[in-house]
Amino acid sequence: MRSSGSGKSGGRGNYRGAGNNRDQKQGPGRPRKPRPEERRYDVGPGAGKDGPKSGRGKPKASSKASPKGGRGRTAPARSREYEARIEERNRERYAGKKQVKLPKTFPGAEQEGERLQKVLARAGYGSRRACEELIDQARVEVNGEIVLEQGRRVDPEKDEIKVDGLTVATQSYQFFALNKPAGVVSTMEDPEGRQCLGDYVTNRETRLFHVGRLDTETEGIILLTNHGELAHRLTHPRYGVRKTYLAHIVGPIPRDLGKRLKDGIQLEDGYARADHFRVVDQTGKNYLVEVTLHEGRKHIVRRMLAEAGFPVDKLVRTAFGPITLGDQKSGWLRRLTNTEVGMLMKEVDL
Template identity: 35%
Template sequence: MMRLNKYIAQAGLASRRKADEFTANGNVKINGLVVKELGYDVKDGDVVEVNGRRIDYAAQKPVYIMLNKPLGYITSSNDEKGRPTVQDLVKDIDARLFSVGRLDYNTSGMLLMTNDGDMAYKLTHPKHHIYKTYRARVSGILSNEKIARLKNGVDIGGFVTSKANVKVIKQAERSTIVEIQIYEGKNRQVRKMFAAVGNKVQELERTAIGELHLGRLMLGHYRKLTPKEIEYLKNS
């Protein structure tokens, strides 16, 4: 037996959280009957349908890729404003991929994508402290006092961030290039952290997630993760 949300996630249809939404909204049928029980256990022989489509997690081949997201793309699967999405960059992959975490419209860099909803759920769960590394260009001077505040946590509007790793790469008269590592994933968190200490982010790129590094992957291109990288993520 397997919990329903996990079954849907492993079929590559959605994350566990989204699978629960489908169930609660009456979009899931088991053996032809609508099931709204979030804790339902799928048994051998059960026929599972989501939005009228039969799914089978066992038939789904897992795909794991790293994308170097350019500016001007959103990580949602579609956009009501008609903006380009990261799905446009992976159209040649014969699988329904969704993003592990987010990068905002004006942020470039590493984005992991997969059809393994179970892994995506695991990697984005708050209990897993996987550091994300960003390189930012911010306005003005980043003083030692500001660095200390960023390292110890700052209030970004009703939420105090956890401790971060901060390293100044280059200090110029009007701007600073800095590397920052955080494990939380609040919306626009890095930008809000620098704004909290008085330095506006001018450019932002994610260069690593845990031990996975962007390296020389070209902007707008993707590559499949190696077996070693996949194993690292599964054991993180």
């Protein structure tokens, strides 16, 4: 029977026992690893001769994540003096170098004014991209010169800008057309408390005024704006802006009525002439006639037809220059389009 104390042929049950010779097999000169029961835990803060005050005595792992590939080691923090020396050295290094100038985002950026496409977009000609397409199509001109390049800078208050030959109202101007009902007074305020034009624009931020007048009992289109020069020219006889009316009269009417009106009707304040006359509709003795003239005297259409022997039962103004009433309902207010504003300005050389 083999002895259990044999080193080579013995079982492995006594490997961790006190009698084995593991420590001697490590060779001379090599430090002996302490056994678990011989290890000391009296390291770290709070440790004494008898071991740590609490816990197992192992140092806690740092809560900060270690960098990739590292083993939890962190670089030592730089002192403020060291950072100051680095900053001073960098200043000395770049002190003699020229300052780098950044390139402009587009040609002409150093000029004053606004970009043309931005001005057009604000005036209501669509998005900036759509306004850039107008420029690419050579439809925009500034001060009589067609603009072909993008990024052109303009002064909206000084430069004359046109799209398709029509002037652009680039400032904060407003233009409206109202289908005035019968019984509404053609004033912005009425001291007698009657319904007036101002009742239709009370919620506007800017003050508007009417272009010309209509009789209280006359219906139809009347313009409202805050563009003083345009309103003045539209009503001045020099520019001869035409107005068109539909009048209901009772006949029969002679064939030469139109010629008489075009030749001129003598009134108490001078002759009044129509530019155009035609019969639109007839039902028995009831006639609907159209009269166009460029004068703006008070009750001019009613007085002319009454002097010719045909008093007017109902009168509607259907057009003021190039602006027509169309299917706009009575009492409705609408904003003029950019094209309509341009046509009005072209009519009076603006």
